[in-house]
Amino acid sequence: MDVGxxxxxxxxxxxSAVLHAQLQQxxxxxxxxxxxxxxxxxxxxxxxxxxxxxxxxAYHTTVNANLEVVAYDQFPSxxxxxxxxxxxxxxxxxxxxxxxxxxFRYADPFGALNLAVMRDGHELGWHFDQTDFVVSIALQPxxxxxxxxxxxxxxxxxxxxxxxxxxxxxxxRDDLVRIxxxxxxxxxxxxxxxxYHRVSKVKGDIPRHVALLAYDTKPGTDSNNxxxxxxYGRLPE
Numbered sequence: 001m002d003v004g005x006x007x008x009x010x011x012x013x014x015x016s017a018v019l020h021a022q023l024q025q026x027x028x029x030x031x032x033x034x035x036x037x038x039x040x041x042x043x044x045x046x047x048x049x050x051x052x053x054x055x056x057x058a059y060h061t062t063v064n065a066n067l068e069v070v071a072y073d074q075f076p077s078x079x080x081x082x083x084x085x086x087x088x089x090x091x092x093x094x095x096x097x098x099x100x101x102x103x104f105r106y107a108d109p110f111g112a113l114n115l116a117v118m119r120d121g122h123e124l125g126w127h128f129d130q131t132d133f134v135v136s137i138a139l140q141p142x143x144x145x146x147x148x149x150x151x152x153x154x155x156x157x158x159x160x161x162x163x164x165x166x167x168x169x170x171x172x173r174d175d176l177v178r179i180x181x182x183x184x185x186x187x188x189x190x191x192x193x194x195x196y197h198r199v200s201k202v203k204g205d206i207p208r209h210v211a212l213l214a215y216d217t218k219p220g221t222d223s224n225n226x227x228x229x230x231x232y233g234r235l236p237e
Contacts, residue, residue, distance in 0.1 A: 001080065003087040006043040014089055020096040027097055030152050031191040034180055038187035039084075039137060047080055048140050048184075051209040054079075055117045063230035065124045068117040071110035071232045084137070085113045085213045094135055094215060097189050106214040108222045110232045118146055118208040124199035126169045128155075129192030135213040136190070138182040143204025148180045151196040168196055182210070
């Protein structure tokens with residue numbers, strides 16, 4: 001499969017040192033880079049059709065979230081989403097954005113690649129991430145709601161800013177909240193360790209589909225059995 005044909009390399013030249021430097025600087029400053037139109041519009045209908053097929057196998061998890069998840073081992077070998085995740089130039093590009101020499105795909109047979117499905121009434125509450133970065137591709141927005149809301153760099157290693165975080169959670173500091181654009185085809189690289197974020201409640205009969213691509217700076221990254229049971233409802237055979 002020619003994955004490169006799906007990516008708009010005219011808009012986002014993956015091998016451009018100028019683009020790498022620009023995005024690396026932005027990520028360092030804001031903990032996020034958003035690349036709208038990373039996947040060509042012409043490729044989206046097939047990807048959305050694949051999401052609809054995969055979503056029939058999703059496991060409904062309520063561990064720190066209310067959504068449905070399709071695990072990596074449920075993506076068939078013919079999956080276009082899987083081919084994008086396994087495409088070396090993408091992993092190399094994300095490494096450049098992060099300022100890392102090399103990245104590795106997760107060894108987790110479930111968590112390496114996920115499709116997050118959020119239907120009417122689903123939401124993801126305010127939280128910080130435990131990982132240094134998350135890579136996602138927005139494929140289908142919900143009819144209403146489902147906004148990725150973000151307060152960049154609200155805390156740091158020296159100051160957890162607990163009072164301000166609590167004020168955001170209570171809805172008293174909406175002036176600090178950014179809604180990050182998640183139009184279909186958008187690639188996002190995000191560090192949520194110090195940026196407070198959530199996905200607002202989804203409304204309507206069109207589900208929100210986002211692919212989550214898991215990479216790490218070291219090889220062999222896996223999740224524990226407790227997380228696997230909570231997120232996927234099963235363990236590897």
